[in-house]
Amino acid sequence: xxxxxxxxxxxxxxxxxxxxxxxxxxxxxxxxxxxxxxxxxxxxxxxxxxxxxxxxxxxxxxxxxxxxxxxxxxxxxxxxxxxxxxxxxxxxxxxxxxxxxxxxxxxxxxxxxxxxxxxxxxxxxxxxxxxxxxxxxxxxxxxxxxxxxxxxxxxxxxxxxxxxxxxxxxxxxxxxxxxxxxxxxxxxxxxxxxxxxxxxxxxxxxxxxx
Amino acid sequence: xxxxxxxxxxxxxxxxxxxxxxxxxxxxxxxxxxxxxxxxxxxxxxxxxxxxxxxxxxxxxxxxxxxxxxxxxxxxxxxxxxxxxxxxxxxxxxxxxxxxxxxxxxxxxxxxxxxxxxxxxxxxxxxxxxxxxxxxxxxxxxxxxxxxxxxxxxxxxxxxxxxxxxxxxxxxxxxxxxxxxxxxxxxxxxxxxxxxxxxxxxxxxxxxxxxxxxxxxxxxxxxxxxxxxxxxxxxxxxxxxxxxxxxxxxxxxxxxxxxxxxxxxxxxxxxxxxxxxxxxxxxxxxxxxxxxxxxxxxxxxxxxxxxxxxxxxxxxxxxxxxxxxxxxxxxxxxxxxxxxxxxxxxxxxxxxxxxxxxxxxxxxxxxxxxxxxxxxxxxxxxxxxxxxxxxxxxxxxxxxxxxxxxxxxxxxxxxxxxxxxxxxxxxxxxxxxxxxxxxxxxxxxxxxxxxxxxxxxxxxxxxxxxxxxxxxxxxxxxxxxxxxxxxxxxxxxxxxxxxxxx
Amino acid sequence: xxxxxxxxxxxxxxxxxxxxxxxxxxxxxxxxxxxxxxxxxxxxxxxxxxxxxxxxxxxxxxxxxxxxxxxxxxxxxxxxxxxxxxxxxxxxxxxxxxxxxxxxxxxxxxxxxxxxxxxxxxxxxxxxxxxxxxxxxxxxxxxxxxxxxxxxxxxxxxxxxxxxxxxxxxxxxxxxxxxxxxxxxxxxxxxxxxxxxxxxxxxxxxxxxxxxxxxxxxxxxxxxxxxxxxxxxxxxxxxxxxxxxxxxxxxxxxxxxxxxxxxxxxxxxxxxxxxxxxxxxxxxxxx
Numbered sequence: 001x002x003x004x005x006x007x008x009x010x011x012x013x014x015x016x017x018x019x020x021x022x023x024x025x026x027x028x029x030x031x032x033x034x035x036x037x038x039x040x041x042x043x044x045x046x047x048x049x050x051x052x053x054x055x056x057x058x059x060x061x062x063x064x065x066x067x068x069x070x071x072x073x074x075x076x077x078x079x080x081x082x083x084x085x086x087x088x089x090x091x092x093x094x095x096x097x098x099x100x101x102x103x104x105x106x107x108x109x110x111x112x113x114x115x116x117x118x119x120x121x122x123x124x125x126x127x128x129x130x131x132x133x134x135x136x137x138x139x140x141x142x143x144x145x146x147x148x149x150x151x152x153x154x155x156x157x158x159x160x161x162x163x164x165x166x167x168x169x170x171x172x173x174x175x176x177x178x179x180x181x182x183x184x185x186x187x188x189x190x191x192x193x194x195x196x197x198x199x200x201x202x203x204x205x206x207x208x209x210x
Numbered sequence: 211x212x213x214x215x216x217x218x219x220x221x222x223x224x225x226x227x228x229x230x231x232x233x234x235x236x237x238x239x240x241x242x243x244x245x246x247x248x249x250x251x252x253x254x255x256x257x258x259x260x261x262x263x264x265x266x267x268x269x270x271x272x273x274x275x276x277x278x279x280x281x282x283x284x285x286x287x288x289x290x291x292x293x294x295x296x297x298x299x300x301x302x303x304x305x306x307x308x309x310x311x312x313x314x315x316x317x318x319x320x321x322x323x324x325x326x327x328x329x330x331x332x333x334x335x336x337x338x339x340x341x342x343x344x345x346x347x348x349x350x351x352x353x354x355x356x357x358x359x360x361x362x363x364x365x366x367x368x369x370x371x372x373x374x375x376x377x378x379x380x381x382x383x384x385x386x387x388x389x390x391x392x393x394x395x396x397x398x399x400x401x402x403x404x405x406x407x408x409x410x411x412x413x414x415x416x417x418x419x420x421x422x423x424x425x426x427x428x429x430x431x432x433x434x435x436x437x438x439x440x441x442x443x444x445x446x447x448x449x450x451x452x453x454x455x456x457x458x459x460x461x462x463x464x465x466x467x468x469x470x471x472x473x474x475x476x477x478x479x480x481x482x483x484x485x486x487x488x489x490x491x492x493x494x495x496x497x498x499x500x501x502x503x504x505x506x507x508x509x510x511x512x513x514x515x516x517x518x519x520x521x522x523x524x525x526x527x528x529x530x531x532x533x534x535x536x537x538x539x540x541x542x543x544x545x546x547x548x549x550x551x552x553x554x555x556x557x558x559x560x561x562x563x564x565x566x567x568x569x570x571x572x573x574x575x576x577x578x579x580x581x582x583x584x585x586x587x588x589x590x591x592x593x594x595x596x597x598x599x600x601x602x603x604x605x606x607x608x609x610x611x612x613x614x615x616x617x618x619x620x621x622x623x624x625x626x627x628x629x630x631x632x633x634x635x636x637x638x639x640x641x642x643x644x645x646x647x648x649x650x651x652x653x654x655x656x657x658x659x660x661x662x663x664x665x666x667x668x669x670x671x672x673x674x675x676x677x678x679x680x681x682x683x684x685x686x687x688x689x690x691x692x693x694x695x696x697x698x699x700x701x702x703x704x705x706x707x708x709x710x711x712x
Numbered sequence: 713x714x715x716x717x718x719x720x721x722x723x724x725x726x727x728x729x730x731x732x733x734x735x736x737x738x739x740x741x742x743x744x745x746x747x748x749x750x751x752x753x754x755x756x757x758x759x760x761x762x763x764x765x766x767x768x769x770x771x772x773x774x775x776x777x778x779x780x781x782x783x784x785x786x787x788x789x790x791x792x793x794x795x796x797x798x799x800x801x802x803x804x805x806x807x808x809x810x811x812x813x814x815x816x817x818x819x820x821x822x823x824x825x826x827x828x829x830x831x832x833x834x835x836x837x838x839x840x841x842x843x844x845x846x847x848x849x850x851x852x853x854x855x856x857x858x859x860x861x862x863x864x865x866x867x868x869x870x871x872x873x874x875x876x877x878x879x880x881x882x883x884x885x886x887x888x889x890x891x892x893x894x895x896x897x898x899x900x901x902x903x904x905x906x907x908x909x910x911x912x913x914x915x916x917x918x919x920x921x922x923x924x925x926x927x928x929x930x931x932x933x934x935x936x937x938x939x940x941x942x943x944x945x946x947x948x949x950x951x952x953x954x955x956x957x958x959x960x961x962x963x964x965x966x967x968x969x970x971x972x973x974x975x976x977x978x979x980x981x982x983x984x985x986x987x988x989x990x991x992x993x994x995x996x997x998x999x
Contacts, residue, residue, distance in 0.1 A: 025465055027458045029289040032854070039851045042523075046556070047847075053555030056585040063581060071603050096818060104818055112783035112815075115591035119617060122624040123645075124737045124973055125730040130648035131977045132984050142981065150974050153944060154751035155967035164754060176928055179640055182656045183929075185683060186638040189657035190525045191468075192679035195475045197528070201671050202663070204532045205522060205560065589815070591784045616897055617784070617922050628730070641926050 010200040017198035058082070144170055274435045274442040275300060277309065282431050282448035287461075290454030295433060297444075299357050303329035307437045309357065314430045317447050321432065327357065329435075463707060475678030482674025490673060495634050495652035496665050499533075502608035502632045503540050511607035512547035513537070516597065516622070517561060518613015518637070519590060521554045525660070526638045530612035531557070531564055532663040533636070537610065538568025542577055550583040551600065553593050558585045594618035598625040611635040611650070612659065615642045623649035636662065722987045726980060733976070740972045744964035751967055753960065758931065759948040761938030762892065762916035766799050769889055773805045774881065776856075776888040776913070778903060782815035785896035785920050791959035792918045792946035793894050794823050799953055800840075801831040806878050807840035808860060808888070812852060812899045817845045817868055836869065837876040844868035849899065853906045857885045886911035894918040900927060904935055918945065 016038075023031045061075035085100060092098040096105070133139035150156040151167025196202035277297045285292030295311055307329030312321040406413040428451045433444040482488055506513045515537060517530045534550065541548040548565060552558040562583045569578040586596045598621060601609070609626040611619070611633065619635075619642040626633050627649050635646035636654030646653045654662065657679075664672040693704035766775070777796070781789045800807050809824075811817050824842060828834055836842060843864040846852050855863030860883050861874045873879055881887065891913050893903050900917055908915040914937050917927050921942030930936040940949055943966060946959035 021468075025458050025461050026456055027287050027289055028454045028456050032289070036851060036854060039848065043848055043851065046521075049555040049559070050588075053558060053585045053588070056555070056558060057587070060581060060584040071599075074599065096821060101818065104815075108815075109783040109786065109819075111595075112589075112591050113786055115595055115621065116617065116784040116787070119620055120741070120969065121734045121737050122620050124969070124976075125733045126620065126624050126627075126645070126648045127973055128728070128733055128976050128980055129730075131980070133981055142977070146974055146977060149970055153967045153970045154753050154947075154963050155971050157754045158751050158967075161754065164756075168756065171925065171928060172932065175925060176932060179925060180929060182638075182640050182643070184686065185657040186640075186660075188471075188679050188683050188686070189638075189660035191471060191682075192475050192675050193525050193529065193660055195472050196672070196675050199476070201479065201675065202528070202532075204528050204535065204564070204663075206563075590782070617920070641923055 009206050010203065013205070014198055014200060017194070021198075054082075144174070274307070274437045274440045276442045277433050277435050277444045280433050280444050280446070280448060282450040284450055284453050287455050287458040288452075290452050293429060293431070293450050293452050295357075295431060295448075297357050297433065304437070305330045307435060310434050310436065312432050312434065315428075317430050317449070324431070463709075471678075471682050474681055475675050478678035478681070479671050479674035482670035482677070486670035486673070488670070488673045488677055490661070490665055490676065493654065493658050493661065493665055495636065495654045495658065496662055498632075498634055498652045499537060499610075499666070500540065502610075502634055503537065503544055503546060505632055506607035507544040507546040509607045512549050512604055513541055513608045513610070514597075514601065514604075514606040514626075514631075515548060515550045515610040516612065517550070517552060517554075517557055518611075519553055519593070519616055519618070520614040522556045522560060524614050526612075526614040527554075527557060529659050529662060530636070531560055533610075533612050533659075533666065534561060535564045535568050536663075536666045538565040539572045542569040542572035542574040545574070545577065547579075548582060549600065549604070549606065551586045551593075551597055552583065553586060553588055555585055555588075558583065590616060590618055591621075594621045597622055601625050601629050601631070605629050605631075607631055609633045611637070611646065612654075613637065615639050615646075617642075620645040620649065722983045722990070725983050726987065736972060736976075737969055740968040741965045744968050745961070748961070749964045749967075751964055753944075753947050753951050753963060755948045755952060756945075758939045758941065759945050759952070762796075762918075762940055763799070763938075763949060763952045765890055765914065765916060765937055766796070766803065766805070766892075769803070769805060771804050773803075773889040774887055775800055775805045775807050776885055776891040777807060777809045778812060778891070778893040778899070779809060779816050779820045780812045780899040781819070781894055781896035781920075782813050783819065786819055787962075788920045788943050788946065789894045789896060789918060790819060790823065791943070791957060792940045792949055793820070794826060795946060795949040795953055795955070795957065795959070796892055796918065796940075797823055797827045798830065798955065799949075801827055801834045802953075804839070806882050808843060808856075808878070808882060809840065810843045810852065810856060810864075811845040812849055812902075813896075814845055814847070817842075821868065836867070837871060838878060841873060841876055841878050842868040843873070850902050850906050853885075853902055857907060857911055859884050884911075885913060888913050891915040892918065895923065895927070896920050897923065898926075900930075904930060909935065916940070 019034070020038075023035055058079065061078050064072045064075040065079070085103065088099045088103075092100065094100045094104070131142055131145070133142045147163060148167045148170050150159070151163035151165075156163040156167070193202060197205070279296075279298040281296050283294055283296075285294050297309075305328045308326055309329065310326040311324045313324035314321050404413045405411065428449055430447050430449045432447050435442045503513060515534055517534065518524070518527050520527050522528065538548060550561050550565065552561055562580060565583055566575070566578050566580075569575055586593050600606075601622075602625065606626075606629070609623075609631045611622060612635070615622075615637050616639070619637070619639070623633060623635065623646055633650040634652045634654075635650040636659035637643065637646060638656050638659055640656070643653065643655055647655075661676055664676045689704060689708075696702070696704050769775075777793075777800075779789075779793055797807070809820055811820055820842060824836075824840075834840065841860070843856075843860060844867060846855075846864065848855070852863060860879060864873055867873050867876075885891070885907055888911075891903070891908055893900055893915060895917060896919070900919065900923075904915065907913070915935070916938045917930070917936050918940040919927050919942075921944075924939060924941035927936060927939055931939055940946060943959050943962055947956075947963045950957050950960050
């Protein structure tokens with residue numbers, strides 16, 4: 001039993017990791033079929049885990065209602081919303097014109113759009129609070145940021161077409177260089193962590209820490 | 211000194227090995243070109259003129275140049291479904307000139323149209339090959355242009371006059387799929403809307419059957435040039451066998467790089483076992499973890515920890531879970547409360563195990579509360595709204611945002627900032643970094659998140675892999691620098707080392 | 713005393729309540745919607761490339777579209793998707809649409825209905841096929857690279873795809889003459905890696921402004937032929953279509969908010985600098 005808890009996951013990770021690594025260099029059909037097969041299995045596993053997630057969600061909120069913790073009303077709303085949407089979806093399906101379709105258009109879509117829209121306000125307050133040039137480098141960054149911000153909208157083009165060109169140059173050159181530097185570093189770090197996982201040095205995925 | 215020398219040695223070995231891989235590049239030998247200007251002029255003098263436009267009102271000459279230097283080869287590095295044709299390109303070719311390849315399974319047909327290109331399309335450059343090492347900066351010939359036409363995913367059957375499919379023999383274990391277009395009541399493919407005058411019913415289609423065998427065996431190809439009504443067919447019928455390849459040669463340099471990188475990481479891991487005192491620079495965000503947990507404990511408020519918006523398949527989530535383990539241990543030591551709302555169900559199960567183990571390692575298994583690690587929702591903004599609600603109601607004193615985030619990052623961080631919590635973020639999502647930097651007290655940028663497990667644990671094995679990763683980064687930096695300089699002076703061999711070969 | 717008042721004002725401004733900022737942003741958004749300014753919109757090369765590609769394709773060309781976003785990104789991506797879909801219907805190209813995000817299909821269905829109102833002869837099955845959503849991400853991309861019919865035996869509306877005339881000459885990604893993807897996240901990377909690079913299809917991207925920087929490297933590497941970035945990109949496409957719609961209407965608001973932020977940040981920095989000088993002078997006087 002200890003073997004299946006400790007050694008087997010590490011052996012499995014090694015086997016799967018090396019298989020997927022070798023697959024990248026094999027153009028034969030068997031490699032594509034293997035990849036598709038494994039990915040389909042992954043989708044099946046995710047499907048099963050969704051059931052577990054739903055049980056966890058309901059358990060969490062039912063406990064909150066039972067213990068009447070502050071804010072348990074929100075938990076009641078969550079439970080009722082979950083159950084009614086599940087039942088209506090099973091009975092009437094989820095296409096436009098069904099009750100779930102109505103809830104999608106008149107509840108879900110506006111709420112999602114609202115949450116995204118709050119970003120505008122948060123950006124404004126965060127930018128006002130944090131964009132202070134305390135050093136020369138910060139000043140250079142601030143000037144570039146401000147010019148890009150104004151150059152990417154019609155008012156910037158109205159003030160001067162050079163603003164728009166400058167904003168484009170900033171996005172395509174210094175911004176690209178910085179982005180690529182970070183991405184390159186992240187990619188190398190991901191390779192290193194992958195090597196650690198394949199060879200069993202990193203075992204976080206097993207749970208239970210080290 | 212000894213360490214520096216060995217590191218330098220490893221670096222130069224990597225560079226030399228890659229140079230050798232690059233020197234192995236050699237495009238396939240193409241037949242001698244008929245691109246000699248005098249030959250072209252001779253062809254032109256021989257009344258083979260392309261699309262002359264006469265100013266006088268005469269009938270224009272529309273004879274068509276004969277394709278020359280035509281070769282048919284198996285497409286390399288594929289699953290056996292491809293062939294490709296190359297033939298000489300003239301210096302200026304008209305877009306009205308079209309080249310069409312026809313395919314058959316026997317030398318005498320029936321011929322099926324396999325592909326067509328315009329005369330000013332689809333070129334392949336032949337740059338020759340590199341000289342041996344002493345002249346590595348020079349190529350064997352100037353760039354030469356050839357037309358190329360991929361004969362791939364070959365449709366190799368059609369319906370005969372009676373509507374019966376002509377099929378290739380099916381090799382064992384491979385699949386053949388019939389035409390999936392609209393069909394008549396007898397199951398035969400039809401041309402919708404076109405009535406056959408003989409039968410009065412919708413016309414049976416002669417559309418190519420979509421057969422996709424895995425190895426299509428020997429096939430025959432002929433090439434025709436067409437300009438208006440005039441055509442010129444290459445006199446020879448070419449044949450080639452499409453084969454399934456078991457190794458993608460074009461990725462050889464990638465394989466060498468990957469193996470070398472992995473070997474470097476493993477080497478430094480083994481070295482770290484012998485000498486565990488490896489230097490790692492200060493990362494302020496990770497040093498502040500203790501401070502944040504201590505602050506939360508003093509205020510009697512919980513600690514909120516988010517693992518990001520991605521699944522366990524994402525390495526940044528694994529890195530976040532790694533840090534969670536350390537944080538859980540410290541929270542248990544401080545006897546504080548840790549709340550971990552999860553977006554992914556699999557991450558939830560792993561997070562519960564990690565926190566439980568962290569509390570157990572700290573000797574406080576009784577303090578572990580499974581209800582504090584729970585699933586919220588998989589929907590992005592619903593999750594953000596729920597977490598913001600937790601922040602506004604429970605007012606955690608410390609917020610950790612570790613993992614991969616999307617647009618909701620600013621909503622989470624700004625809401626946390628409004629509650630006065632100390633915030634530490636770590637993500638490799640480059641588009642979200644600016645938001646975290648402006649709203650959080652400390653931010654781990656990109657690979658600092660991945661270095662966290664090494665930094666916090668100081669385990670020699672993990673530190674060693676970090677060292678190997680840094681060596682690889684140093685190598686990449688030098689290669690980029692040298693390559694950029696060489697390309698500036700017209701020498702592209704370093705750049706070519708990192709391209710797909712062939 | 714005067715310095716005291718000045719200093720207090722500077723500090724007050726720098727510590728401005730975020731609710732005042734939110735109110736100013738709300739006004740900057742709302743006022744131009746009610747009283748439009750009509751600022752000119754300049755077309756950028758990135759958007760022009762996408763437009764030119766669709767415009768110059770021969771009539772009846774095959775175009776693949778992937779709408780990978782959900783209602784949260786609808787304000788930015790829906791207008792551009794509608795403008796592009798309108799363009800495709802106008803040019804009578806054949807269109808295949810798929811969705812990789814589970815909350816996206818209803819948005820695409822709504823867009824199709826709106827475009828059909830303008831082009832009543834644009835029919836499902838004959839001119840376009842809406843394949844719908846399927847779980848799997850990269851598996852779906854690999855699947856549409858092999859066959860639409862096998863991956864989506866039925867379309868979003870429940871009709872069999874194998875009998876559709878549009879499928880006759882357009883049954884897989886490799887048969888597409890162009891692809892346009894609308895992305896609010898990382899699915900665009902999957903399309904490029906597993907889809908268009910494998911099947912050699914030119915692709916253009918319509919992306920939210922937040923993720924646009926992530927896709928610029930692809931543009932520079934010519935793996936994308938163009939990018940329609942954010943609401944501004946959508947407005948540019950609407951102008952190119954000579955059919956100003958939601959995106960153009962929102963441009964004045966976007967301009968005002970940006971201008972507001974510009975002024976606020978500049979003033980905050982000036983005041984912070986002034987405050988620092990005053991504090992330094994006060995410290996010198998005390999010495």
